[in-house]
Amino acid sequence: MSVFRRLYRGETRMDFIGTRHRWYLGSAVLITICIVSFVVRGFNYGVEFAGGTQFQIPVANTAITTNEVNTAFSDAGKPPADPPQEVGSGATRQIVVKTETLSSPEQQQLQATVARELKLQESAISVTFVSSSWGHDITVKAVQGLIIFLIVVSLYITVRFASWRMAFGGIAGLLHDLVVTAGIYSLVGFEVTPSTIVGLLTILGFSLYDTVVVYDKVRENAKDITAGSRMTFEEAANIAVNQTLMRSINTSLIALLPVAGLLFVGAGILGVGTIKDLALILFVGLATGAYSSIFLCTPIVVTLTERQPEYRALRKRVEAKRASEARRETEDGEVAPAGRGAGRDAALHRGGGPAPAPKPGARPRRRP
Numbered sequence: 548m549s550v551f552r553r554l555y556r557g558e559t560r561m562d563f564i565g566t567r568h569r570w571y572l573g574s575a576v577l578i579t580i581c582i583v584s585f586v587v588r589g590f591n592y593g594v595e596f597a598g599g600t601q602f603q604i605p606v607a608n609t610a611i612t613t614n615e616v617n618t619a620f621s622d623a624g625k626p627p628a629d630p631p632q633e634v635g636s637g638a639t640r641q642i643v644v645k646t647e648t649l650s651s652p653e654q655q656q657l658q659a660t661v662a663r664e665l666k667l668q669e670s671a672i673s674v675t676f677v678s679s680s681w682g683h684d685i686t687v688k689a690v691q692g693l694i695i696f697l698i699v700v701s702l703y704i705t706v707r708f709a710s711w712r713m714a715f716g717g718i719a720g721l722l723h724d725l726v727v728t729a730g731i732y733s734l735v736g737f738e739v740t741p742s743t744i745v746g747l748l749t750i751l752g753f754s755l756y757d758t759v760v761v762y763d764k765v766r767e768n769a770k771d772i773t774a775g776s777r778m779t780f781e782e783a784a785n786i787a788v789n790q791t792l793m794r795s796i797n798t799s800l801i802a803l804l805p806v807a808g809l810l811f812v813g814a815g816i817l818g819v820g821t822i823k824d825l826a827l828i829l830f831v832g833l834a835t836g837a838y839s840s841i842f843l844c845t846p847i848v849v850t851l852t853e854r855q856p857e858y859r860a861l862r863k864r865v866e867a868k869r870a871s872e873a874r875r876e877t878e879d880g881e882v883a884p885a886g887r888g889a890g891r892d893a894a895l896h897r898g899g900g901p902a903p904a905p906k907p908g909a910r911p912r913r914r915p
Contacts, residue, residue: 561792564785567846574723574843581730588733593740594645596682599628600654601675602644604667607637611665616642619664625649625657629738648676682741689744696748697721700755707759708766716847717758720839724754728832735827742825750832757798757840761791765845773857776864784849788841799837806830 563570594601604616613631620627631644649657654674662669697718704714725747732743764787769780810826852858 561789562785563788563841564781564846564849567842567849570842570846574839578723578726578730581726581733584730584733588736590733590739591736592682593738594628594677595685595741596739597628598648598678598680598682600646600649601677602646602658602661603673603675604642604644604661604665605640605671606633606642607640609667611642613642615665616644616661619661620644620646620657622664623657623660625653685741685744689748692748693751696751704759704762708762710848710852712848712851713762713765715851716844717755717762719847720758720836720844721751721754723839723843724750724832724835727835728828731831732828737824737827740824743828746825746828746832749829750836753802753833754836754839757795757836758844760794761788761840761845762848764788764791765848773861776861776868779862779865780852780858781849781862784845788845792841795837795841799833802833803830806833 602620604611613633616631617627620631625646627644627646629645631642633640633642635641646657654676658672658674659669661667662672700721701714701718704717705711708714728747728750732739737743765784768783768787768790772778772780772783806826806829810823810830853862
């Protein structure tokens, strides 16, 4: 219970910064796996990016299921590119089916066959052609927005904390979150949709928010630190991470719990497929954002900062002072047993205590 109390008060002393090379190695391995997945597995692009034909089948007040719709399309010789998804409820309930790109005669023939199989009116089924250029345009706009976001964030952090090193650490953390999130998305094989792009851009704000909170505490602890020899910049940054650790955990849990509900309950148990792509990318992105703000961004700042001459000199002064104090304590420990009685009597006398009793036969000393 005392551990949780210290964690809540920010009094823990875990060495996050001193073991930063382990976190660097772990992140490098994870990024390597993600890049290999990009090359080997690639992404499962949705119809918005790969192009295709989308059918919207109204099934309100009917008992038609997604399995029946899937069978109807397969029997017609045009199996769905992805499992049919049920969206809406009540009067707006419908099933969405995406197929490969079809010509106009193929669309009409498939529409008529499916309507006859499901006992629906042909005109009730709406057909939409989606060009792959639409997804390309969305991707280009997202990349442009990402570049502008990174530039603005770099300028903000540099001005706010008067340090380009903190800006570099924050951007490194954001890129780490993007690569890891996209890599896990590639490994799982979920469909890439516009919701995926929205989720990627959303997690950037969360990751940056948590990082700025830690940076603010680092700046507070390291204020005028080079003027003394009390602690190194690494130690000040480590204290800052420990002080904000509970806040980072609370923020992450509050954000992850509802997203986990969407992912595991909504998509996993209830089978609502329309939200699984957004839920997965938010869940992974929020988790990696919390990780990078603690184990990656601040350690990178420490690594870059301690290369400066003034901070190297600070480390030498701190180490010299501590070595001197340790040597003094060692010498005191060796001298104390040899003159234990005399040292104790002299200390009592200097401190205002009673003087030691004279030895028998000794002449009394004249007071000064």
